[in-house]
Amino acid sequence: KNQVEQSPQSLIILEGKNCTLQCNYTVSPFSNLRWYKQDTGRGPVSLTIMTFSENTKSNGRYTATLDADTKQSSLHITASQLSDSASYICVVSDSSYKLIFGSGTRLLVRP
Amino acid sequence: ETGVTQSPTHLIKTRGQQVTLRCSSQSGHNTVSWYQQALGQGPQFIFQYYREEENGRGNFPPRFSGLQFPNYSSELNVNALELDDSALYLCASSPGLADNTGELFFGEGSRLTVL
Numbered sequence: 001k002n003q004v005e006q007s008p009q010s011l012i013i014l015e016g017k018n019c020t021l022q023c024n025y026t027v028s029p030f031s032n033l034r035w036y037k038q039d040t041g042r043g044p045v046s047l048t049i050m051t052f053s054e055n056t057k058s059n060g061r062y063t064a065t066l067d068a069d070t071k072q073s074s075l076h077i078t079a080s081q082l083s084d085s086a087s088y089i090c091v092v093s094d095s096s097y098k099l100i101f102g103s104g105t106r107l108l109v110r111p
Numbered sequence: 112e113t114g115v116t117q118s119p120t121h122l123i124k125t126r127g128q129q130v131t132l133r134c135s136s137q138s139g140h141n142t143v144s145w146y147q148q149a150l151g152q153g154p155q156f157i158f159q160y161y162r163e164e165e166n167g168r169g170n171f172p173p174r175f176s177g178l179q180f181p182n183y184s185s186e187l188n189v190n191a192l193e194l195d196d197s198a199l200y201l202c203a204s205s206p207g208l209a210d211n212t213g214e215l216f217f218g219e220g221s222r223l224t225v226l
């Protein structure tokens with residue numbers, strides 16, 4: 001069964017600190033992996049999209065990595081800001097029309 | 112702003128009623144997909160429309176139906192509402208089918224509460 005598992009479920013960090021969110025997937029065949037940021041009650045906003053051949057991709061203070069062999073991805077946030085408080089969702093495409101979403105990691109950045 | 116607009120933003124219905132949610136896609140985008148997001152969960156794929164034809168469907172019963180119009184705007188219709196249909200319904204548009212690396216642009220969602 002195609003699944004996307006994210007950890008931790010929730011995370012609290014202090015402003016200015018770094019953090020890393022994890023994503024493991026069993027989706028096959030694999031097309032691409034995406035990370036989205038979703039503020040409470042809002043629509044998701046794309047952070048990165050990576051294909052099979054890409055190991056890392058950055059978007060400002062966000063850096064995503066992909067290990068297609070172990071089927072793992074991570075999202076690293078550097079020098080966190082209060083505005084980083086949100087849910088971060090890992091999404092995997094299985095080469096068809098279908099996107100499989102993880103349940104997300106809820107990040108809270110405290111002053 | 113993604114250029115994708117959804118209406119209404121919030122609505123309350125009772126069990127057994129029918130609801131229509133609307134989505135205007137970003138200019139130039141011919142693909143629209145719909146997702147259901149229960150509280151605390153990730154979005155679940157409902158279906159996708161490409162150039163006015165349903166292109167794929169997730170594990171949702173037939174009472175979930177949709178339309179895409181010539182201007183690529185879209186509707187999601189849900190009949191015989193159940194309590195478990197309470198969720199945030201998200202629409203996303205893209206310039207092509209979502210199996211490529213094209214960006215998905217989400218609207219802000221329609222929050223449906225079924226009493």
